Amino acid sequence: MDTEEMKILEMLKPVIDPELMVNIIDLGLVYGATFDAPGRQIDVALTLTSPGCPMGGIIIEDAQQTLESNYPGFNVNINLVWEPAWSIERLSAKGKAELGFS
Amino acid sequence: MNQIASQNAPSPKVVVPHFVFGALTWLVVTILIIFHPEAFTQHYFNAELLAITHLLVLGWITMIIFGALYQLLPVIMEVKLYSETLAKISFLLMAIGTILLSVAFWQFSFGTLMHIAGVFIVISVGLFVANVLHTAHSSNKNVIERTFIVSSVIWLLFTVLAGLTLAINLSHPFLKVSHVELLKLHAHAGLVGWFVQLIIGVSSKLLPMFMVSHHVNTKKLNFSFYAINIGLPIGIVSLYMQYKIGVVFSAIMVVAGIVAYLSFLLASYKKRVKKQLDIGMKQSALSFLFLVIPLFLMFTLLLNIDFLNRLTLPLSVAYGSSIVIGFITSLVMGQTYKTLPFIVWLKVYQGKVGKVILPLPKDLYSEKLAIVQVWLFAIGFGFLLIGISATNTTLVMVSGILLLLSVALYNLNILKIVLHKPTNK
Numbered sequence: 001m002d003t004e005e006m007k008i009l010e011m012l013k014p015v016i017d018p019e020l021m022v023n024i025i026d027l028g029l030v031y032g033a034t035f036d037a038p039g040r041q042i043d044v045a046l047t048l049t050s051p052g053c054p055m056g057g058i059i060i061e062d063a064q065q066t067l068e069s070n071y072p073g074f075n076v077n078i079n080l081v082w083e084p085a086w087s088i089e090r091l092s093a094k095g096k097a098e099l100g101f102s
Numbered sequence: 103m104n105q106i107a108s109q110n111a112p113s114p115k116v117v118v119p120h121f122v123f124g125a126l127t128w129l130v131v132t133i134l135i136i137f138h139p140e141a142f143t144q145h146y147f148n149a150e151l152l153a154i155t156h157l158l159v160l161g162w163i164t165m166i167i168f169g170a171l172y173q174l175l176p177v178i179m180e181v182k183l184y185s186e187t188l189a190k191i192s193f194l195l196m197a198i199g200t201i202l203l204s205v206a207f208w209q210f211s212f213g214t215l216m217h218i219a220g221v222f223i224v225i226s227v228g229l230f231v232a233n234v235l236h237t238a239h240s241s242n243k244n245v246i247e248r249t250f251i252v253s254s255v256i257w258l259l260f261t262v263l264a265g266l267t268l269a270i271n272l273s274h275p276f277l278k279v280s281h282v283e284l285l286k287l288h289a290h291a292g293l294v295g296w297f298v299q300l301i302i303g304v305s306s307k308l309l310p311m312f313m314v315s316h317h318v319n320t321k322k323l324n325f326s327f328y329a330i331n332i333g334l335p336i337g338i339v340s341l342y343m344q345y346k347i348g349v350v351f352s353a354i355m356v357v358a359g360i361v362a363y364l365s366f367l368l369a370s371y372k373k374r375v376k377k378q379l380d381i382g383m384k385q386s387a388l389s390f391l392f393l394v395i396p397l398f399l400m401f402t403l404l405l406n407i408d409f410l411n412r413l414t415l416p417l418s419v420a421y422g423s424s425i426v427i428g429f430i431t432s433l434v435m436g437q438t439y440k441t442l443p444f445i446v447w448l449k450v451y452q453g454k455v456g457k458v459i460l461p462l463p464k465d466l467y468s469e470k471l472a473i474v475q476v477w478l479f480a481i482g483f484g485f486l487l488i489g490i491s492a493t494n495t496t497l498v499m500v501s502g503i504l505l506l507l508s509v510a511l512y513n514l515n516i517l518k519i520v521l522h523k524p525t526n527k
Contacts (some may be wrong), residue, residue: 018447018462020314022374049314049375052177052307053110054444057452065456087316088375100377 004035008042011070014097015062018055026064028090031081044060047086056080068099110176112183114449116190120169121442125516127161128431129509135486135502139495143487146419147282153207155278158426159292162224164258164432168192168230168302170441171251175234178307179241179248182408195226205390212272212436213371220266227262229276231255246323251301253331272521279342283484287341289422294334294356299432302326302363305386305433309367312383322362322369329359343381350404357397364390381472385436388480392428395487396421413491420490427505428483435479435512442519443467451523458524466522467515475515478508 006063016023024030024046031045044064048056060078067076092098112255134154135142173190176182185188199222206216234255238248265288271277277284310316333355339350343373366389379387399421403414443463451460482504489497 016462019312021462050311052180053310054177054448058448058455061452061455062460069456091375099375 002035004037005033008033008035008044008067012044012072015059016065017049017059017060019053019101020049022058022095024059025096026092026098028092028095029059029086038076041077042071042074043079045079045081048088051082106182107466108487110180110182111445111448111514112172112176113191114445116183116186117169117445120165120443121174121438121516122520123193124166124434125164125438125509126316127157127200129506129513131157131162131216131452132502132509133505136344136499136506137502138151139489139498139502142417142419142423142490143493143495145415146422147208147285149208151419152315153204155422155426156207157200157204157296158431160196163297163426163430163434163487165193165196165200167297170195170437171269171300171392173441173445174304174308175237175251177311178245178251178304179238179243179420181237181241184236184240188229190234192226192229195222195229199223199226212269216269216274217266220262224262224266228260231259235395237410241257245307246320246327247303247307249327250299250306250323253298253327254286254299254303257291257299257334261288261292261296264291279344283341283344287338290334290341292331292337293422293425294337296420296427298356298360298413301430301433302330305437306363306366307438308440309383309386310370310374312363312376313379314376315370315373315377318366318370318373320366326359326362326366329355329362333359356402360393360397364393373397377490380439381469381476385439385472385476385479386433387436388476389429389432389436390426390430392483395424395428399424416493420487423486423490432479432483435475438512438516439464439467439472442516444522446519446522450522454524458526466519471511471515475508475511478504478511482508 009030012024012030013025017027017029020027027049029047029049031047033045034043036042044063044067046060048059060080064078065078068074091101114367131154136155140149141148141154144151158332168189172183172186199219202215203223206212206219208214235252238252243249249437264284267277268281268284268288271284302323306320310318331351333352336348337352337356340346340352399417402418403421427437443466447461447463451458482501485497485501485504489499489501491494
């Protein structure tokens, strides 16, 4: 992952799952990001903790708006993916601590 | 992009009135308990208790379940609600029908008013059932949760049709069985067939989702479904035929089904990712503790223990109260904090991210008020049970005051959520 893609993941840290109250990066919901400077295109692969997750719409909207405001003039695509399914192993150490894991 | 659940959500105008009507009805019931505590210390076939019970089960619990289900069906079945218009008509008919029915019971008059109320309620339920079945039909999610929900709404229809039949039988007797026995049949079809099954269907999807519990085996829920849906019809027929062994067998089957469901919930709880439970989940957990009380009372009543014979009537009232007020009401109050803030939050903030300050759904209500509300409720319910068992109207009245305070705080929080406005950046 190059520096710009690392920057994108960092920018997405203020986006939180409103039910779990943990950001989507530490929850491991973001599977990857690609940055295409000449094509002015950003693609983010995002999953949810559950396919029925009613918070999905707002999480996507928040992520999209965050990147669009940081990269004016870029086309931002948030792609919702279900494979591989999200699991507890994707939580970062910080995410686990915030959820109360000992 | 795959379709996401929030795109299927119905308009809050369909959902929110159910919550407001339900919360206000529960408030009215607590006032009735304070001024008429004797309703709980007589034979359960008395005017005030029949009115209070129907306000609770139709105006409060069923009303909130209708509203919540319109929001939750799209989450569970991953499709849009079939018709918002049917939902609005059903709401109006249920609201009017419940008020008329309660007035008729309060006056202990079983004539035209009660029949009109019954017809309103039956039509309301008919529209609701059509809406749920159409929605379920358009979903390809053939999961056990859907089976429970479909079965529960059919039991609801049976319950209200049985209720209307009883109302007609009261003014124009045509059934040979004692009315008190028929009342047990009607009550258990509603309590187990409708409420318990609906709770199992919805909660077995939502509670693991709220706790983020993955890979929980749902085989126990399959057992639970068959145990309840074999046990309950046997119980209904046995009650009608006055066949005691059949009733006992039915009770064992139904309780086995409920225990299998509780075991599923426990497995979900142990596998949860979200370790800390919020106030809504804590009150929901409390309701499952309360569920032990009616299960214990049911077998106590069925066993006909000699020295408890003189307590049969108070224990019967305690049994019904511990299901309706203890278990179901507590669960509904707890789950209100898990559903209503989200419904309003979604309505207020979807499409406004970045333009306004984005709070969390839990910021839409006061957690402090909710904590006090839960404590007042738990103590009030304790007083109610003791008051009923000891046939002491003073204790029942005290319980009514504590429950009123609890429900007033609950209503304040509902109002705070419903009237929430966004703050510009």
